[in-house]
Amino acid sequence: MKVLNNITGVATTRVDGRKKVTGTAPYTAEFNPANLVHGYIVNSTISTGTITKIDTTKALDVAGVREVFTHENAPLSVKINADYSDPMAPPGSPFRPLYNDQILYNGQPIAMVVADTFETARYAAGLIEVAYNTSGKSTTNIKDNLDRAFTDDDLPDPPKPRGNAKKAYQESEIKIEAAYLQPREYHNPMEPFATVAQWDADEERFLIYDKIQGVASSQGYIAGIFNMEKEKVRVLSEFVGGGFGSGLRPQYQLFFAAMAAKVLNLPVKVVMTRKQMFSFGHRPACFQEFKLSTDKNGKLTSIQHKAYGETSQFEKYTETIVDWSGLMYACENVELNYKLVPLDVYTPNDMRAPGGTTGMYGLECAMDELAVKAGIDPLELRLINYAEKDQNEGKPFSSKELKACYSRAAEKFGWKNRKAEPRSHKEGHTLIGYGMATGVWEALQQKASAKAIFTAEGHLTVSAATADIGTGTYTVMAQIAAETVGLPLEHVTFKLGDSTLPKSPIEGGSWTVSSVGSAVKMVCVSLREKIYARAQETHPELFAESMIEDARFEKGELSIRDGRAVSFMEILNADERKSIETSVNSEPAENRDNYSCYTHSCVMVEVHVDEDLGMIRVPRVVNAIAGGKIINPKTAESQILGGVTWGIGMAIEEEGMMDDREGRIMNANLAEYHMPINADVQEIDVIFVEEKDEIVNPLGAKGLGEIGMVGTAAAIANAVYNATGKRIRELPITLDKLL
Amino acid sequence: MEYKNYPETHEIELQLNGTSQKLTISPWTTLLDALREYFQLTGTKKGCDHGQCGACTVLVDGKAINSCLSLAMMQQGKKITTVEGLAQGENLHPVQQAFIEHDAFQCGYCTPGQICSTVGLLNMKKGNTPEEIRDLMSGNICRCGAYANIFKAVEEMVQKEVSGTP
Ligand code: FES
Numbered sequence: 001m002k003v004l005n006n007i008t009g010v011a012t013t014r015v016d017g018r019k020k021v022t023g024t025a026p027y028t029a030e031f032n033p034a035n036l037v038h039g040y041i042v043n044s045t046i047s048t049g050t051i052t053k054i055d056t057t058k059a060l061d062v063a064g065v066r067e068v069f070t071h072e073n074a075p076l077s078v079k080i081n082a083d084y085s086d087p088m089a090p091p092g093s094p095f096r097p098l099y100n101d102q103i104l105y106n107g108q109p110i111a112m113v114v115a116d117t118f119e120t121a122r123y124a125a126g127l128i129e130v131a132y133n134t135s136g137k138s139t140t141n142i143k144d145n146l147d148r149a150f151t152d153d154d155l156p157d158p159p160k161p162r163g164n165a166k167k168a169y170q171e172s173e174i175k176i177e178a179a180y181l182q183p184r185e186y187h188n189p190m191e192p193f194a195t196v197a198q199w200d201a202d203e204e205r206f207l208i209y210d211k212i213q214g215v216a217s218s219q220g221y222i223a224g225i226f227n228m229e230k231e232k233v234r235v236l237s238e239f240v241g242g243g244f245g246s247g248l249r250p251q252y253q254l255f256f257a258a259m260a261a262k263v264l265n266l267p268v269k270v271v272m273t274r275k276q277m278f279s280f281g282h283r284p285a286c287f288q289e290f291k292l293s294t295d296k297n298g299k300l301t302s303i304q305h306k307a308y309g310e311t312s313q314f315e316k317y318t319e320t321i322v323d324w325s326g327l328m329y330a331c332e333n334v335e336l337n338y339k340l341v342p343l344d345v346y347t348p349n350d351m352r353a354p355g356g357t358t359g360m361y362g363l364e365c366a367m368d369e370l371a372v373k374a375g376i377d378p379l380e381l382r383l384i385n386y387a388e389k390d391q392n393e394g395k396p397f398s399s400k401e402l403k404a405c406y407s408r409a410a411e412k413f414g415w416k417n418r419k420a421e422p423r424s425h426k427e428g429h430t431l432i433g434y435g436m437a438t439g440v441w442e443a444l445q446q447k448a449s450a451k452a453i454f455t456a457e458g459h460l461t462v463s464a465a466t467a468d469i470g471t472g473t474y475t476v477m478a479q480i481a482a483e484t485v486g487l488p489l490e491h492v493t494f495k496l497g498d499s500t501l502p503k504s505p506i507e508g509g510s511w512t513v514s515s516v517g518s519a520v521k522m523v524c525v526s527l528r529e530k531i532y533a534r535a536q537e538t539h540p541e542l543f544a545e546s547m548i549e550d551a552r553f554e555k556g557e558l559s560i561r562d563g564r565a566v567s568f569m570e571i572l573n574a575d576e577r578k579s580i581e582t583s584v585n586s587e588p589a590e591n592r593d594n595y596s597c598y599t600h601s602c603v604m605v606e607v608h609v610d611e612d613l614g615m616i617r618v619p620r621v622v623n624a625i626a627g628g629k630i631i632n633p634k635t636a637e638s639q640i641l642g643g644v645t646w647g648i649g650m651a652i653e654e655e656g657m658m659d660d661r662e663g664r665i666m667n668a669n670l671a672e673y674h675m676p677i678n679a680d681v682q683e684i685d686v687i688f689v690e691e692k693d694e695i696v697n698p699l700g701a702k703g704l705g706e707i708g709m710v711g712t713a714a715a716i717a718n719a720v721y722n723a724t725g726k727r728i729r730e731l732p733i734t735l736d737k738l739l
Numbered sequence: 740m741e742y743k744n745y746p747e748t749h750e751i752e753l754q755l756n757g758t759s760q761k762l763t764i765s766p767w768t769t770l771l772d773a774l775r776e777y778f779q780l781t782g783t784k785k786g787c788d789h790g791q792c793g794a795c796t797v798l799v800d801g802k803a804i805n806s807c808l809s810l811a812m813m814q815q816g817k818k819i820t821t822v823e824g825l826a827q828g829e830n831l832h833p834v835q836q837a838f839i840e841h842d843a844f845q846c847g848y849c850t851p852g853q854i855c856s857t858v859g860l861l862n863m864k865k866g867n868t869p870e871e872i873r874d875l876m877s878g879n880i881c882r883c884g885a886y887a888n889i890f891k892a893v894e895e896m897v898q899k900e901v902s903g904t905p
């Protein structure tokens with residue numbers, strides 16, 4: 001069985017591109033069923049305490065207002081059942097909107113007006129009067145509350161200590177100690193969270209359009225709260241205007257829309273405001289402490305890494321932050337610690353490269369500090385301590401072309417031109433600095449299912465209940481299917497974002513290509529076998545004697561060795577059953593457990609710092625990635641460009657600023673929460689180094705959604721040091737910190 | 740003074756993508772909400788509703804504006820073009836085509852706004868240096884981080900002297 005069509009590995013424009021540039025790709029809030037009414041949510045203005053009075057009279061008086069929902073009139077049925085968990089909920093008790101009068105964090109949704117128009121609902125929401133009883137001071141600052149840090153059985157243990165890090169550190173002459181602080185960050189996908197919910201009272205079913213990174217997440221959540229069978233909750237999410245992790249868990253507008261739709265028996269649309277986009281999960285603030293030491297040759301003698309991550313008072317959200325320090329470099333003495341600090345905030349949520357971008361920011365800055373201390377080139381220090389094996393688990397890597405990343409990046413960037421002495425490279429008033437860092441991310445694979453239907457018209461539809469949050473799922477899956485079956489790309493459609501489709505993991509963790517892609521490949525292999533079996537029946541003169549191993553599937557035809565061929569359509573039409581259908585469930589291969597699977601990268605950046613004003617610019621970034629097989633170089637490059645852009649934001653712009661007295665975020669808008677804009681991004685070179693991997697999954701592809709971000713912030717921080725001689729250990733590195 | 744709890748509605752007429760359309764609407768409705776909720780022209784996106792993201796960019800008399808910062812009533816008699824009005828039948832506007840070729844988007848949510856801003860930029864005959872392109876395209880946030888490719892798409896359009904119009 002040979003596949004000759006090269007469709008994967010070829011830069012391919014997005015199959016949904018036309019829809020996106022013409023404005024015809026429908027996002028959640030754009031579904032407008034007949035008799036639609038609009039909900040507008042009101043949020044609390046205190047962080048801890050109780051609601052003593054909530055007066056909705058004036059709001060209810062407004063013409064066009066249908067109802068105002070508060071904890072006082074929310075249906076009892078949704079309170080007694082009380083299973084508000086969702087598939088991605090961390091240990092604890094999930095937040096339950098309108099459940100009682102308790103306030104758990106500032107910005108908590110406490111009421112919703114439903115009216116005939118959006119404008120009316122918004123106006124009436126402003127007429128609701130709320131009185132609170134505030135209970136004491138809010139605690140929202142991680143640094144001030146380190147004494148409350150805890151660890152318990154709900155938290156995954158970091159890798160066990162090896163050797164004796166404390167002793168080795170003490171005995172070493174070359175060592176550094178450094179602590180890094182990182183603020184809260186907010187996902188802010190451009191599309192606000194939205195739900196359009198419809199209740200079918202006769203059938204007792206929900207039809208819900210929801211912004212989510214996996215329809216199963218919303219489905220499980222709603223089925224739990226309303227005590228329904230999952231099959232009675234259909235969730236659709238065909239186009240998602242960005243997620244970055246925020247859509248791994250359902251957000252509160254889903255609850256409000258579904259509840260109101262059921263109570264009022266009307267379709268309800270609820271869209272969050274941008275301000276509300278700052279009122280739920282976020283990247284947790286994190287404080288990290290490092291102690292590293294080397295011998296005089298630059299060989300690491302000890303690594304100690306301690307991290308404090310923030311969580312809410314009601315759930316224990318954890319990230320993998322310290323494990324990377326045990327994984328990345330060959331070192332015999334390692335001690336890792338991770339603790340949580342509970343604060344009066346909403347539970348944090350995975351945000352692009354969760355944990356990895358945080359831990360590697362710390363580790364790679366600390367490595368840079370160590371390189372300076374040891375008088376060794378930072379790249380050289382990484383090479384001296386290069387790990388050929390997973391240092392935490394002692395397993396071999398399924399593949400690790402990190403050395404190639406280092407050399408390709410260094411060559412492209414011109415690393416050899418770097419001046420080690422800070423402030424020694426200057427043009428006019430501009431201080432120029434070079435910095436580098438290593439990046440790493442897990443190459444995971446989850447169970448996934450897929451279905452294929454090949455019709456007699458020659459069109460193949462493959463489907464799975466996954467998502468495309470901008471990552472290119474539609475395109476990449478169609479490429480895999482087209483290549484495997486031997487069809488032109490135009491004859492293949494991939495369907496996703498519908499809970500009635502075959503089960504699929506949520507889109508996150510950079511595992512969609514690896515998981516769903518493997519299922520798609522498998523289902524298409526199965527389809528090929530079925531086409532072949534059908535051909536043996538319909539065209540015995542050609543195929544009765546031949547073997548599938550000798551057959552070719554290409555350009556919509558099945559051919560055998562002597563060159564004779566029949567088109568798929570002929571085969572299908574020669575039988576009254578016409579179309580062929582098949583489904584598979586795929587899961588990671590067993591031998592995968594014997595290996596560690598990771599994506600690696602090397603990021604090098606140039607920064608320009610205005611000597612007088614402290615303004616930082618990032619004119620040049622080179623990011624070399626070892627990510628296994630690249631299915632679509634075009635969308636793959638876009639993933640990395642996006643990740644690097646996020647790294648720039650993390651390094652020099654993003655900061656959720658909290659008024660700790662009120663526990664309220666002060667810059668909950670896009671003017672004051674600074675994210676990268678066009679002018680912040682200049683040259684970014686993306687290099688994919690060749691990497692063969694036959695273990696990671698049947699595709700040999702590793703996933704690229706997060707890796708572009710990991711390491712970028714550290715590389716920028718290190719470049720800023722190289723430019724200015726100043727070590728800023730608190731993100732973002734803004735000009736005030738440099739002056 | 741009598742307490743009015745709901746503003747009156749009025750009939751307005753808008754020139755939308757080349758056709759004249761009537762609508763009875765309250766004065767507090769923004770052009771953005773009028774497009775999305777009343778005319779079902781949902782190609783124009785809402786990202787912030789406060790003039791801070793550019794997702795709602797449309798062309799009014801050839802100039803790019805944030806439709807969330809304008810009331811629908813104020814736009815009567817002017818020529819409004821949304822992303823739905825850029826293509827000529829099956830033929831995409833060159834800017835739309837360039838965005839596809841350069842993969843100048845990921846999730847696509849900021850894209851209609853980016854495209855309208857590009858057309859506006861071409862109409863102004865601006866974008867003659869890389870800095871000017873980046874500057875003038877900085878009113879449109881792309882959280883997916885497609886800026887490097889957006890830049891390439893716009894640069895190609897400027898270099899080819901593509902006319903913006905609609
Ligand atoms: S929606 Fe108008 S600028 Fe953001």
Ligand code: FES
Pocket residue numbers: 190241242470843844845846847848849850880881882883884885
């Ligand atoms: S493409 Fe997603 S926000 Fe720009």
